[in-house]
Structures are given as structure tokens and as C-alpha cells.
Amino acid sequence: MPYDRLSRRQILAISAGAMLVPAVGRAQGASVAKIGLVQSTTGGSAALYGTEQKQAIELAFSEINEAKALGEIRLQALHADDGADRGQTVNIFQRLIRQDKVVAILGPTLSNSAFAADPLAQQASIPVIASSNTAPNLTKIGDFIFRTSVPEDQVFPSVLGYAVRKHGVKRVALIYGLDDALTRGAHDVQKKAAQDLGLQQVAVESYQRGDVDFSAQLTKIKAQNPDAVILGTLAEEAAAILRQARQLGFDERIAFVGCNANISAKLFELAGPAAHGIIVGASWFAGYDNPKSRAFVDAYRRRYGSTPDIYAAQGYDAAYLIAEAIRRARTVTDGRAVRAKLAEIRDFDGVLGRYGWSPERDATVTPKVLVGDGQAKVFVAAPAV
């Protein structure tokens, strides 16, 4: 038999099989949307924010896939840790775009990394949604860059306004980190907000990333008798500043007003009772009274055993937004089409509330003013003036 010519039946069988193979291959390839998940899970404070976003996005993807919300399209997250090193972020973006052929990227964690790597995605027409970049001018990189992390200039003015009304603040001191796009950006916004409100800036101090001793700066600030101290810092430095301010004997009535990056469980962990009373503004907080938010918090708690932070919430919404864009565009390879559909989304019902995109592709979320509760170690809604 093997040496004879193949029978007609066998030829038919083989050709049928041969025809099926590419069809099967195509179907499998066509139904998986690969999404780059560039979040730092090592590299200092970035890892705090990055891990939360990674977890939230993976939660969202598994929910979407289970519910088959996209029909036969499955979402696959390709996670890469850039270690908060933007040289690595650039490498990772290149690999994801050229080799893995992702259709979108969620991340990166740090604004610094975003400025370095986002241009690559823009050039390659791959949409990017950031959920923890709050530096100004980020989305100016190009029209493929979006973010659900509300930039500081949308949030801080209301926060400062609240502090002024509640505590009668007239003289302010500012302290910020010199060498980080996020803290510099926050500082610029804070300075402008203080100017716009006609407040007197009695001291402006700075520090470098990694500094732990703020006694020199705080002593200078204390000597000027401010009513409030405005922090343009990351969570660790904010915690150290709060503690050391107490140790140096800062008056109880001096208000501390923070920025977006201070919103982290790490703040309470490191600062302890000194974090009590710090005023911040955010797009979201764990106690937000909204059904989608509550469902998200429960799901996150069940899966990871901890309460999600603001970056997780923003990441979760980013994941759902990109999924919706993919659903509308009905493609897993065309970045341009996905971007077009993404930009069209208005009235999105997310964990952060109901919102759409601003002309600069920032999420138009209403900011909420929060106050730190040193005992409960969470942020709660600020009491009315």
C-alpha cells in the first residue's frame, strides 16, 4: 500500500485537511488581541503604582474574557517590567511593537518613561493609554496617547481652593522633587494655582530623588511661618516630610496639601499618624459611592486580598476602555482603527465615574477632594467647608 499511488479518497482527505489548517490558524490568530502591559513591578516607588495597575488590568481582562464581551476576541496582556528605567521602557516598547505586534499598550508607569517611550508608539500608530502618568503635556506627544490618570492641573486647583476656604490659608510654602517629571510638573501646577488664588509664597524648597533628610528644608520653611505646606513629592518623600515636620515641631494648625502621587497606602505605612489631615485631590478613592466602583473594589479584594488604590482604578478603566475600542473597531491588528474608535468614546461608565475624553485625550473625570485619616489609614472624602 505505501508504495502504491495514493487512493482518491486519501487525496481528498489530505487536501481537505490541508485546506482546514490555514483556516484554523487564521481563526486562532485573529481572535487574540495582544495588549502590551508595561508596568514597573520593580524599581523603587514606581513598583507600588505599577503592581497595582498590572493587577487591576489583569482583573479587567479576565472579567472581559470570561464574559465574552468582545465576542470571539480574547484579550491577552503581555506584561513587561521596565524597572522604572526608561532605557528599558524604550527597549520594551520596541519589542512589543515590532516583535510581539501588540495592538495597544497600557502604561508605562512613570511619566519620565512615558516621555521617552511613547514617541515610538506614536510613530508606529499604536494607541497608548496611561493610567499613572500625571505630568503635564504628556498627551502632546501625539494623538495616539491617551490617559485615564487625571493630570494634576485638572485636580489641584480645586484642592487648594478647598484648603483656602477651610483653613483660611494665605501664606504657603512649597517643596518639591527636582529630578522627576511628575514632581516637577506637580510643582509647576501648584505654583500657578497658588498664584491664581493670590496666595503669598513664603518659601520654595526642593530636594533630589532618594533624599531622606528634609530637616534643612523644613527648618527653613518653619522659619517663614506658612499657613500651609504644599507637597510636590512622591509618596515616600511625602511621608518623610510629614514625619519630620512633626518632629521639628511644626504647628498643628499648618495644613499640608499634597499632589496626586501622594495617594498611596505607602503614605500611611511610612508616615503613620503624621499623615493625618493631609489634603489631596483625586479622581477616585476606595470609598467612592458608585456602584461600578464598589463592584470593582470587591472584585479586586477577592482576587488580591488588598484594597485597590487610585492607580488600580485608573488602570481598570483603561483596560475597559481599550476593550471597548477593540470591540467597536472589530480588529486585533489595526492600531489606527482602534485609536479612532477609542477617541470616539463619550459617556463612558467607569469606576472613576462617567466621563469622556478632553480634546487633549485626558479623561474628563470630576476631581474629589480627600483628607488623610491617620487612624483608619485611608483617604476619606473631605468634610464640607
Add this chain to the structure above:
Amino acid sequence: MIDLYYAYENVIDLCLLNAVLAFACLLLLGVNLLSLATGGLMALGAYLSIWLTMQKGWSFGPALLAATLLGSLAAAGLGALVLRLRGDYFAMATLAFTEVVRILTLNWDSVTGGALGVFGIPKLTETWQLAALLLLVVYLVWAIRNSAIGDRMRAVAEDELAVTASGHDVARLKRALFTASGAIAGLGGALAAHLNMFVAPGDFGFLRSMDAVLAPVLGGVWNLFGAAIGAAILTLLPELLRFSAQWREILIGAVTLLAVLFLPTGVASLPRRLLRGAHPGRIA
């Protein structure tokens, strides 16, 4: 295949660049000079070249030349001041230099963009440029080592006092080598800036200088290709060990330590040693 290249283009370019810088340090280590000035000299070259291409509209070639020139001038100046210091003091002085440059770039916002650095630098560096430069540098180092200068370098490494006593101007040799390494570092900085499309002061600090020195140590100070091999190892490890930054650090540290302890001739000589069952401690 082309896609594979594009995916890893950045890594390949970084390898080539780091190899070039490693050779600069190789020259100095050959006369027992541990210089940590590479970072600072790179910074000078980088920021000057950026300023020229972005603010003054210069084309890439002249900007590179300017960077090389600045690097050599700075090295010559620094060398005149610090080469007379003994080993440890020399290393620390070069470290202080790098740090001072870093801090200046950190604060001089108007020229260097300050702490945030400069973004959107045109990507002018191409792989062929780096490869050509590497070949050139390798040739130069080979030529030097096989010449009378090379002999003198080896003699200085063995016993500097004796060489000085027999009338050779060791100081001049060191100054020449230091200036050459400065030229390479300045050029390397300019290439680096136009490769990554962004720079920041932190890119050219102590760590940068250390990595540049580690590469030749890993690969083998007396081995011609050692610097390139060491640079390749140091550049590729972060890629390969992406899953664990911690283990990457441990591994680099361990490999370097082993290289220093057991292989004064470096990783590149390992195959030869294994084959020959070499005598430890002999310079190959």
C-alpha cells in the same frame, strides 16, 4: 528576520556603544588607571552635541566632531590636574569630576533642560556608524598595543617606578591615553544622546562610569576583544534577566567578582585557559 532585528535594534546599538566606551577604559586600565570620569566626559559630549543639533541646526557629523573635541579638551585639562595623584586619589578625583558635571547639568536648566533632561532628540545614530566606530577603536587599540607604546604600557603596568627611573616620560603617556579616552567618551556621549532620543543628568553618573570600567574587567584587560565581550555581557544581561532585576544584580556582581579574583585575564581568556590548564596569576 528583519523584524527580529528591529525588535532588538536598540539592544544591538547599546552593545556596540558600550563596547566603544569599554575600549576607552581598557586603554587606561592597561596602565593601572581606574578612571571614573567616563560619565562626566560623556555628559559633556552629549549635551554639547544636542545643543548643536537641536538649537544651532548643525548636522550630525560636525556635532560629533565637536563633542569629541570637547571630550579630549576636558580630559586633557582634568588629566593635567589629577593624573599626578596616586591610584586611589586619582579614582576619587575622577569620580568627583563626574559627580560635579552631573550636578551642574542637573541645575543648569536653560542649557541642559535640568533635572528632566532633554526629550525629542533626533535619532541620528545608526547601527553602521556605531559598528564602524567600534572597528576603528578596536584597530587603534590593537595598533597601540602592538607598538612600542604598547610595550611601554605593559611595562608601566608591571612596575611604574622602574619605567620612570629609566627615563621614560610616563606622565606624558598617561596624559595622552587619558586624552584619547576623553575623546572617545565625548564622542560616545553624543552618539548615546542621539540614539536614545533623550538624555538626563542621571544617565551619566557614577553608575555609567562604573559600567564602562566593569566591561573591560569582565572581558579581560589584556585581551583585545575582552572589552567588547564584557560590554556585550553587561548590556545583554538586563534583557535576558528581565524577569528579575535582583538576580541580574547578583549575577553581574558575582561574575565581576569571579573575574577579578580568578581571571585577571578576563572572561575572554576562559576557553584558552580551560584548554591549556593555565597557571593562575600569569598574565597571558
Add this chain to the structure above:
Amino acid sequence: MLLQQFVNGLSLGAVYAVFAVGFTLVFGVLNVLNLSQGAVFMWGAYVGLEVMRTLHLPLAAAMAVALLAAGLLGVLSEWIVFRPLQRRGAHRWMGMVGSLALARILIGAAQEVFGTQVVRYPDGAVIGAAVDLWGVRVQGLQVVALAVALVLVLALGALLRLTNFGRVIRTVAFSETVARLVGAPVGRVRVATFFVSGALAGGAGVLWSLLFQSVSPFMGETVLLKGLTVLILGGLGNVAGALAGGLLLGLVEVGSVVAVGAGYRDAVGFGLVLLILLTRPTGLFSSREAKRA
């Protein structure tokens, strides 16, 4: 305000001093720069932290254990890096690169074991007491730091000057060859020196963590550079110089922040280093003409 800054600077300087004394000791006695000192500083802080966090022992016990562990790490660096290199007659820069490599291993290991996040000593450890003198707030912790620094350094000085073993150490410091000739136990001196310097680094680490409520795997890196600065300021191998240099650096750093802002703070330190290296390499406080300059 200036008086307050003075106090701030002194307590910062005290920690620098403790660290630098260990650093300079090894150099003075054995003529090597042990660049893993920063990593040992960090490990000391973590060991102390773990003792308090996991074993729930009081601060004094934590400090003791930290000193011991750090001392052992110091001996480790002698055993792994410096002894083999010395036996081979390798050039000095190999010791620097080798100890830096060891530091890298230690930092990576610390990240692996303790995580990469910043943590702090539990609230109970920190002495919250503070007293207001003439408008200056002096924290109990700052006084303790300064006191510990003085005690440690004075004890070391006493050891070196007044005991027999101290005399042996000074012999080795003068010349290891001569010491061997007169039958001094050079090996034991090496181990003891590295142990003491490691312990000092670890102790400094605990003090630092208490003062600034911060422990992270990278805390040793900047302190190493500061230690080198103090070494130059005080003179390589000069123990009293390291103490004075450390305090001076603390004051200079705080003063720089006051005068020119945090951005230039480190530049002042390194600028001083360059200045001293170019004009008076033996340091500000060395009177004798160092044969090693």
C-alpha cells in the same frame, strides 16, 4: 533658625562620621578601600529592622545584632575579596572593583530578601522625645546619634592607643611587612579591622534608619559616596579626621541646602573633594606628611 540647622547638620554628620571611621580604619591599617562598606551599612539597617519586626526585641538588642551581623559581613569582604587579591599581589584597583562587585551582590540579595520598597523601623523604636532649647528643637534621637558616634569613636581611639592589641594594629598600619617580621598576628589584625569597620558601618545604618525613618536597599549607595568625601576631608587613614570630617560634611550639606538649595548640595561636597585633592591631598586634618599622597 541657624542654630536649628546646626543641630540638624550635627546629627546628620554624626552618622556620616560613624560610617567614615570604619571606612578610614580599613584604609589606615590595611591600605585598601573597601567599597562594599555602603552595602554593609544597608544590611546593618535591615538586620536591625528584622530583629525588631520579626523577633520583637527592643532597640538595644537590635543594634547589638546589627553590629555583629555587619561586622561579619565586613570579615566576609576581607575573606572573599581582599585576602585573595593581596595574596596575588594584584593592583589596588582590583580591590576597588572587587569590593564594588561584592556590594552589588549584597544589594541584589537585599532586594531579593527584603523587597525593594522603602520601609521603616516600627514606631516603638523611635525615641519620640524632643526638647525645645532657645527656640531650637533638639530631638532625643539626634542627641542619641551624636552620643553614639562619640562613644564609638572614642572607644575605638582608646582601643588603638591604650591597649596591646591596639599597638599591634598600629604596627600593621605602619607596615605590614615589618609587622610580619616582628611576629605580629597580621591575619588576626586584618580580621579584627574588617570586623570593626563593618560593625561601624552597620551601626551607622541603624542610626540613619532611626533618624530618617527610612530603610531601602539603595540607602548605602549615596552614603558610600559621602563616606569617600569624608575620607578625603579628614585624610585617608585618619580616624579622628574621619570624625571631624563627618561632622563637618553634615554641617556643610545642611548649610548648602540653606544657602544654595538642594540641587547643588552634593556639588559642594564633591567640589570640596576636588579642591582638597588638588591642593592638600592628605586631608584637612592631617598634620603629618602622609607617605602615601
